[in-house]
Amino acid sequence: MEDQLKTKKKMEQQQQQLLHFCDSKHPLVFQTGLYGSRTCCGCQELVYGTWYWCSRDGCPTYYHHKSCAELPLGLHHPLHSIHPLILSPYQIDYGKDIQFSNCLLCNESRNQYTYRCFRCDFNLHFTCASLPLTTMEAEFHDHPLTPILKSFTFTCDICGKEGKGMPYLCNLCSFWVHGRCASFPRMVKVVRHKHLLHLTHSSLEFHQPDTRFCQICVRKVDTRYGLYYCSRCDFVAHLNCAVDGRNKENINLKEFKDVDEVPELNESADSATYEVKKSNMKEDGTQIVEEIKHFSHRHDLKLTNEVPNNQICDGCVRAILTPYYSCVKCEFFLHESCAKLPPKKRHPLHQHPLVLLPMSTYFWCQACYRDFNGLAYGCKKCSFYLDVHCSLISDILTHKGHEHPLILSYTTQKQKCSCCSNESEQVFCCSTCEFALDYKCATLPHSARYNQHEHPFTLCYRPEDDSGEYYCDICEEERDSKQWFYYCEDCSYPAHSKCILGEYPNCKGW
Numbered sequence: 001m002e003d004q005l006k007t008k009k010k011m012e013q014q015q016q017q018l019l020h021f022c023d024s025k026h027p028l029v030f031q032t033g034l035y036g037s038r039t040c041c042g043c044q045e046l047v048y049g050t051w052y053w054c055s056r057d058g059c060p061t062y063y064h065h066k067s068c069a070e071l072p073l074g075l076h077h078p079l080h081s082i083h084p085l086i087l088s089p090y091q092i093d094y095g096k097d098i099q100f101s102n103c104l105l106c107n108e109s110r111n112q113y114t115y116r117c118f119r120c121d122f123n124l125h126f127t128c129a130s131l132p133l134t135t136m137e138a139e140f141h142d143h144p145l146t147p148i149l150k151s152f153t154f155t156c157d158i159c160g161k162e163g164k165g166m167p168y169l170c171n172l173c174s175f176w177v178h179g180r181c182a183s184f185p186r187m188v189k190v191v192r193h194k195h196l197l198h199l200t201h202s203s204l205e206f207h208q209p210d211t212r213f214c215q216i217c218v219r220k221v222d223t224r225y226g227l228y229y230c231s232r233c234d235f236v237a238h239l240n241c242a243v244d245g246r247n248k249e250n251i252n253l254k255e256f257k258d259v260d261e262v263p264e265l266n267e268s269a270d271s272a273t274y275e276v277k278k279s280n281m282k283e284d285g286t287q288i289v290e291e292i293k294h295f296s297h298r299h300d301l302k303l304t305n306e307v308p309n310n311q312i313c314d315g316c317v318r319a320i321l322t323p324y325y326s327c328v329k330c331e332f333f334l335h336e337s338c339a340k341l342p343p344k345k346r347h348p349l350h351q352h353p354l355v356l357l358p359m360s361t362y363f364w365c366q367a368c369y370r371d372f373n374g375l376a377y378g379c380k381k382c383s384f385y386l387d388v389h390c391s392l393i394s395d396i397l398t399h400k401g402h403e404h405p406l407i408l409s410y411t412t413q414k415q416k417c418s419c420c421s422n423e424s425e426q427v428f429c430c431s432t433c434e435f436a437l438d439y440k441c442a443t444l445p446h447s448a449r450y451n452q453h454e455h456p457f458t459l460c461y462r463p464e465d466d467s468g469e470y471y472c473d474i475c476e477e478e479r480d481s482k483q484w485f486y487y488c489e490d491c492s493y494p495a496h497s498k499c500i501l502g503e504y505p506n507c508k509g510w
Helices: 002-015 239-243 497-501
Strands: 017-020 023-031 051-053 063-065 074-077 080-088 091-094 097-100 114-117 122-125 152-155 162-165 168-170 175-177 197-200 211-213 220-222 227-230 235-237 274-281 287-294 301-304 324-326 333-335 344-347 350-357 376-379 384-387 406-416 423-430 436-438 457-460 485-488 493-495
Touching (some): 080 122, 227 239, 350 384
Antiparallel strands (some): 017 023, 091 097, 301 324, 324 333, 344 350, 350 376, 406 423
16 A cells, blocks of 8 residues: 555656756656746746746756646647747857847747747747737727738837737727737736726827836836826836736736725734733823833833943844833844834735744845845745835835935846946836936935944935045045945045945844
8 A cells, every 4th residue: 555655656746747848857847836036938927826947956947837838849830831840949059149039920039938940940939829820809909800921010009119020900990919919918907006007008098198107117108009007096007017027916807896906905013023011001192012022032022212322123233213122131122113013014026915024044135135134024935035124115215315206116127226336127216317226225324333433424415525536434445426425524534335334234243
């Protein structure tokens, strides 16, 4: 009986493995469950649901959606009936040069698997190869679309791009569209907005072309073509931004009517974060919680208003300010605001609710790219973590260092921060001028202490004078006049932010 169970288990394991052309040496292992932080090698979208991957140490980590991993290795297609097409990687090696292969149907060179005839240099993206060559229905258009099986130059009425390819046509509306663009959903739900967004095209919602910017990437939107729009809030988003796996919420839209809001997460603090041990009522009816048992510490914590002596909060890893909770048995300090952080919250950088986690040896914040060992908001399924400061910033930021509101831009293209010149995929952009701010600079403390210096340093956004020569008085190296710095006005003492804060400013005891 035991041998039969072992044989059955071995057969099940073998059935859950797949030999794939991307890694012919090792089988890909089948997995189930939500993932979301890796990219599929086949379609370049984030991996969710059921998927395959190569788990061997020292081997390139190949991740695939189940559907992408199980694509047929060859097929016959009506657009190239004389030869079979072979499934191939998206890169083609022409001697020393690696090039993307252009798809005959969409005439684009996207980095996804391609069905290819090597004898005729004929290529079809596997997503284009699956498009119907008969009449198709688009969710956002009232009439059927007919494929034109001839390649010519046209402008797509959805994406607005002019190029050579094989379009789909609505004869009643003279509506031309790429096959890929015809597959855009009629509605989407993005993390950044509480209402459903509807695909709008041909300026149906806009009486004339106007200057709009996408509220996901903070770049201009051409309102003459397709976009996703919320008419209740005047929220506009590019098509590709709204359907990007990092921005789109994976929910069943059939559960919601067109005008319904998706229920928001309850972010109120409750007994999941701390238990009240002792409290008093003031004369005005305000309750003062004097003693708590916080989930992150083994001892009770008492509220104090005494001025601390250069102590650091174990929650946010910043200098302690009153009021705060402290432990009488050990060196543990927690701002009152940190103690009252909600146990769960949503954040515009992640599709899933984030859970408040206790202190650890260290986390790596995926907003500011810094190590930290304080409280964290995290999604363990996706290995996504944020420090307290980054978790508190919403997608619209008002900062003392810039005169206009800043909007979070989350794209696949890196953008340069105006304050430190580092590049990041997630920066706060100004829709009025060419200013950008990354999370690392956005969360710099407005004041800081340095060793035994008697005065605090203040974060400054412009050069302290017009001398044209700027140096750090700590490392004595030159400073970039465009970059923010810390300054002691009493001593006329300027310094780099890295020199004031150290290499690990979000790690206590490092």
